[in-house]
Amino acid sequence: MSEHPSETLHFSKNWQQQLAEAFTKIEDLCQYLHLSPNDLPVSVAASQGFPLRVPLSFAACMEKGNPQDPLLRQVLPIQDELDTYPGYSHDPVGDLASVAQAGILHKYQGRVLLINTGSCAINCRYCFRRNFPYADLQLGKQQEDAVIQTIRQDQSISEVILSGGDPLLLSDARIAKLLGQLSGISHLQRVRIHTRLPIVLPARITGGLLASLAVCTQQLIIVVHCNHANELNPRVGNACKQLKDSGITLFNQSVLLKGVNDNVAALCVLSEQLFSHGIIPYYLHLLDKATGTGHFEVSAADAVALIKQVQAFLPGYLTPKLVKEQAGALSKLTIM
Ligand code: SF4
Numbered sequence: 280m281s282e283h284p285s286e287t288l289h290f291s292k293n294w295q296q297q298l299a300e301a302f303t304k305i306e307d308l309c310q311y312l313h314l315s316p317n318d319l320p321v322s323v324a325a326s327q328g329f330p331l332r333v334p335l336s337f338a339a340c341m342e343k344g345n346p347q348d349p350l351l352r353q354v355l356p357i358q359d360e361l362d363t364y365p366g367y368s369h370d371p372v373g374d375l376a377s378v379a380q381a382g383i384l385h386k387y388q389g390r391v392l393l394i395n396t397g398s399c400a401i402n403c404r405y406c407f408r409r410n411f412p413y414a415d416l417q418l419g420k421q422q423e424d425a426v427i428q429t430i431r432q433d434q435s436i437s438e439v440i441l442s443g444g445d446p447l448l449l450s451d452a453r454i455a456k457l458l459g460q461l462s463g464i465s466h467l468q469r470v471r472i473h474t475r476l477p478i479v480l481p482a483r484i485t486g487g488l489l490a491s492l493a494v495c496t497q498q499l500i501i502v503v504h505c506n507h508a509n510e511l512n513p514r515v516g517n518a519c520k521q522l523k524d525s526g527i528t529l530f531n532q533s534v535l536l537k538g539v540n541d542n543v544a545a546l547c548v549l550s551e552q553l554f555s556h557g558i559i560p561y562y563l564h565l566l567d568k569a570t571g572t573g574h575f576e577v578s579a580a581d582a583v584a585l586i587k588q589v590q591a592f593l594p595g596y597l598t599p600k601l602v603k604e605q606a607g608a609l610s611k612l613t614i615m
Pocket residue numbers: 398399400401402403406407408443444445475504
């Protein structure tokens with residue numbers, strides 16, 4: 280479908296402007312998609328505390344007039360979020376218990392995760408961090424030196440993971456400073472960045488960002504987060520190509536979500552499309568049981584049946600590992 284002139288104008292703006300113009304009102308998103316909020320199970324109550332937030336670059340990948348669109352389902356606050364389910368909680372993966380000091384989670388041997396920001400460009404309704412107290416725990420500029428000191432002193436740490444929120448929402452200068460500080464630590468071998476921005480706001484991948492990433496002297500890995508092949512388009516492809524051409528290894532992690540990607544065809548096309556964009560389809564996560572997300576759950580038994588069928592269609596390197604995170608475990612648990 281051809282682009283509306285207002286979309287062309289929007290996409291000509293820089294990433295900060297595109298981010299500032301993200302949809303934050305249910306009515307505006309519905310109007311853009313030619314849908315009536317009255318025809319959808321939307322819930323203003325569900326959006327309180329975790330509001331709607333969708334960049335146009337992601338919304339433009341949705342099918343207009345389709346209330347069942349798999350991308351819309353990922354971002355639309357609906358009444359089902361208010362239902363309670365046994366076993367669901369505010370901190371399903373035990374992150375709070377893993378806080379080593381402000382801004383650092385130390386969960387797995389040899390790796391530490393920095394909570395660089397609490398902000399995201401998009402609010403995914405199934406997110407396990409939707410109830411996370413970022414304001415208290417994110418890494419402020421003033422704590423960065425202490426965190427770098429901690430990593431420098433702990434020789435067992437070989438990998439630092441920049442996470443959030445979305446760490447690529449930090450300014451180029453802040454990213455360059457952080458990577459520069461990490462580069463001076465000789466026992467550190469890898470820096471991994473977990474981000475959804477190349478997928479949902481590809482305009483973020485600028486020459487300035489690539490220059491900031493080039494400050495990193497360790498192996499640099501970017502793990503993107505894409506759940507459905509419709510999230511991939513030429514802009515996303517171009518962003519990923521620039522990252523790839525900069526020598527960065529790209530992996531993808533998806534979450535298995537009811538009504539989004541819980542069928543063999545969707546998973547196969549996703550893997551094929553990711554690989555054609557230079558991204559290795561690495562993890563398929565079972566849903567983390569965060570309060571408000573139970574309607575997305577696919578059971579472990581159904582997930583195993585699905586991935587077995589996927590294996591029958593795809594080579595091993597295109598079949599993601601089916602995993603789940605368990606609070607207190609020493610690693611992610613491989614289901615298959
Ligand atoms: S942390 Fe990732 S999954 Fe969660 S809302 Fe942000 S972008 Fe979405």
